[in-house]
Amino acid sequence: MNQNHNASPKIAIYPGSFDPITNGHIDIVERAAALFDQVIVALAANSAKTLLFDLEERRAMITEAVVHLHNVTVADTTGLMIEYAAQSHAIALIRGLRAISDFEYEFQMALMNRKLAPNILTVFLMPHDKYTYLNSSIIREVASFGGDVSQFVPPGVAKRLTAKFSNRR
Numbered sequence: 774m775n776q777n778h779n780a781s782p783k784i785a786i787y788p789g790s791f792d793p794i795t796n797g798h799i800d801i802v803e804r805a806a807a808l809f810d811q812v813i814v815a816l817a818a819n820s821a822k823t824l825l826f827d828l829e830e831r832r833a834m835i836t837e838a839v840v841h842l843h844n845v846t847v848a849d850t851t852g853l854m855i856e857y858a859a860q861s862h863a864i865a866l867i868r869g870l871r872a873i874s875d876f877e878y879e880f881q882m883a884l885m886n887r888k889l890a891p892n893i894l895t896v897f898l899m900p901h902d903k904y905t906y907l908n909s910s911i912i913r914e915v916a917s918f919g920g921d922v923s924q925f926v927p928p929g930v931a932k933r934l935t936a937k938f939s940n941r942r
Contacts, residue, residue: 782810787867797904
């Protein structure tokens with residue numbers, strides 16, 4: 774492989790609401806960090822979803838969870854993700870695919886993004902199979918009933934979930 778040391782760094786954006794970040798998300802971040810020079814975990818600031826954690830809490834959890842990855846940063850974003858990617862000089866958007874059910878929506882988004890910014894690729898990464906059933910909604914649901922989610926999320930996230938739901942009971 775020909776290494777051009779004057780080339781721009783290969784930047785990828787991994788967008789999401791991450792409410793909260795799970796071990797499946799971390800697995801995708803780690804995979805992306807191995808493929809790209811820099812990965813920006815782009816935290817959606819204006820999500821239409823009803824969120825359990827506010828922006829600052831989510832940013833803190835993600836930053837703590839990716840501290841071991843030297844080429845990963847966390848940023849807040851608003852507006853179209855493809856526009857943020859272009860402003861960040863990214864060459865790719867990272868999307869995780871857990872199951873076939875994720876594919877149709879992600880495929881439509883990838884095609885729309887390609888129309889809006891043909892020079893930015895969508896890269897689909899699959900998490901390790903032990904994480905394919907995980908999503909933030911399931912984690913919140915289990916935690917809301919006092920279930921132990923420590924094997925599914927980073928330690929700081931488990932602690933925050935326990936605290937958040939013990940205040941609600």
